[in-house]
Amino acid sequence: MSRFSRSISWLENLLFFWCGLTLILLIGGESLAVPAWLQVAGRLHPLILHFPIVLLIMAVVLLWLGEDQWEKMGRIILLIGANFAGITVVAGLILATEDYEGEALSWHKWLGVLSLGFSVLIYFFIKKLQNSLRLIGSLLAIMLLLTGHFGANLTHGEDFLLAPLLTKEVKTVALEDAEVFRDLVQPIFETKCISCHKEGKIKGELRMDHLEGIQKGGKSGPFILAGNPDQSLLIQRIHLPLENEEHMPPKNKLQLTDDELDILRFWVASGASFEQKVLELSQEEPLFQLASNRFSTEKAYTFEAADSDQIEKLNNFFRKVKPVFPGSPALEVAYFGSSTFDPNALSDLKKVKDQVVKINLNRMPLEEVDLSFLSDFQNLEEIQLNFTGITSAHLKGLSKIKSLRSLAVSGNPLGESGMEELKNLTQVKRLYLWQSGLSADAKNGLKKSLPNTQIDFGFDDQGIIYPLNPPKIDFEEVMFKEKAEVKLSHPIRTVEIRYTLDGSEPDSIRSPVYSQPIALTKTAQIRAKAFAQGWIGSEESKTLLFKEGLKPLSYKLANEPHNRYKAKGATSLFDGVKGKANHTSGDWLGFTDSPMEIEIFLENNQKPKSVELSLLLHEGAYIFPPESVEIWTGSAGKWSKVEIPAPIPPTKIEEVRFGLLAYSLPEGSIDQLRVRLKPIASLPKWHPGAGAKGWVFVDEIVLY
Incomplete structure (x- = not known):
């Protein structure tokens, strides 16, 4: 027997070995304890899978030609390709014992096994299948393509193959509608985390492609501790050194940007809410400041614009009607001059009732005005009625405006009956009630009735001492050459700002009082606090500035x-x-x-x-x-x-x-x-x- 014949015989026998090993792994793979060295062999699967795909497709093409010389060459390539398919399937089944599961894995696994089976079947029965060889070869090619498709989905995400052809509409999210998790956090998870933590590949038993998995955590337990970023596994892992095997994402994956790191940390620190809207954050919070730069302040409206001539006719010396921003169909209306206010002119707004989203009637005399006509303004989002003399009767009918989100009724004698009307406005998200004269019980009752509404009662000093905001430290460069100028400021101009330059904590007695810009001529650690009578001293602001040496x-x-x-x-x-x-x-x-x-x-x-x-x-x-x-x-x-x-x-x-x-x-x-x-x-x-x-x-x- 020639060396070539012996090689062919050896490869043919090897096919039965691969088929037998595949059968063993299919039946008992889940109960087998795979040693570490064999796991390494399994992880060769992504490396070698290209060989059988290329060889088997080449064999199918040659067998399709039907001529003897091409058929002989195709059969040899088929034998080699089938053996590579056997190695690939076995390695894949070993790899599947790790953190992989789901529908995509099942399709990829069984199509791979069928591809191996069809390859062996075609090779040994090529003469008997001569009449249907092209059909079976075509089925094998289709199986190989589908196997690769589902494998790519496992590795790179859903619809990886067709992604360039699928047009994805870029959704513009208005700041008013933006949610912290959905629009800030979840996109980070989708681009940087889900490829390793999703159906089909659940590394560390952690799924991040749905809320339940994120909330549950992985094999190490919950990885988000609301309000405690330093003890949250999520924050710890993304800040680990890059070469640490527990660093997320792995070093061979796309890493998080500085802004993304900050967003995740601030989100966990703020309570890790899955439903909170961006506008529900305090504007002083760093997370709000990061978010406000990412979303449009120009809300998209789908209704048709009003006639421009009609809008022009509505404008006069006591009323201004204009788009909320250039090009928007939405309108805002403002009235000026209480002495020239004509209540009958309000009826003119019915001509643009479908376009008006904001009405400002502050300080207009509305005591005798029937505001029930506003219930027809079904796109109205904001009404300002501060110091207008309205009572509870004026508030009736506002509950019918389902789009109403902001209502300002400060400085009006609403009384207890007015509170009952306000309790019906569950659709309102921001309610302003400055100088309302309400008792503490009335305020608490209103808060309980409107738990999802931010209610601003204004500043009411009843012996409660509030802390000051920390001062702001302004400078040009962290590292300066000869001299640096540092400015300290606070939004309340009457506060006293005290600071230190030696790294010690400033106090309200011994530390220097800031009065003019500080001139630095050497490296300094600046720490500053704000103090004022009747207030709790602020948290400190601090920074390090370095002088070049x-x-x-x-x-x-x-x-x-x-x-x-x-x-x-x-x-x-x-x-x-x-x-x-x-x-x-x-x-x-x-x-x-x-x-x-x-x-x-x-x-x-x-x-x-x-x-x-x-x-x-x-x-x-x-x-x-x-x-x-x-x-x-x-x-x-x-x-x-x-x-x-x-x-x-x-x-x-x-x-x-x-x-x-x-x-x-x-x-x-x-x-x-x-x-x-x-x-x-x-x-x-x-x-x-x-x-x-x-x-x-x-x-x-x-x-x-």
């Missing part, structure tokens, strides 16, 4: 930073560019397996008196202050160690922030400097990653 003659790192966090190497430490508050921004040198050790060579005339180290701190991402710091000064080849205290270790997970280590250098001639920062070898017991290695992140070394 001396440029050394040269420098050399003893140990290379981690490959993922190497910025521009040692040059980054003296380039005068401050890194962003994000360890993945590419501005930082990160060290975990070896210390950050650098030798700095100075010019003859340089005599630095201090050295400052700019750090990034984020305990949730395992980024800590160094476990120890060593500084050595060298002169004429002799080295002397500088005695410095050990850095103070943190005691809890805090938000991402800049850190500063500053040390004085001894007087005298110095021509070399050696700095060594040792990363924490084992995270403390209070940390979720207790026992793991910590990181040190540095972006600047400043010499003065």
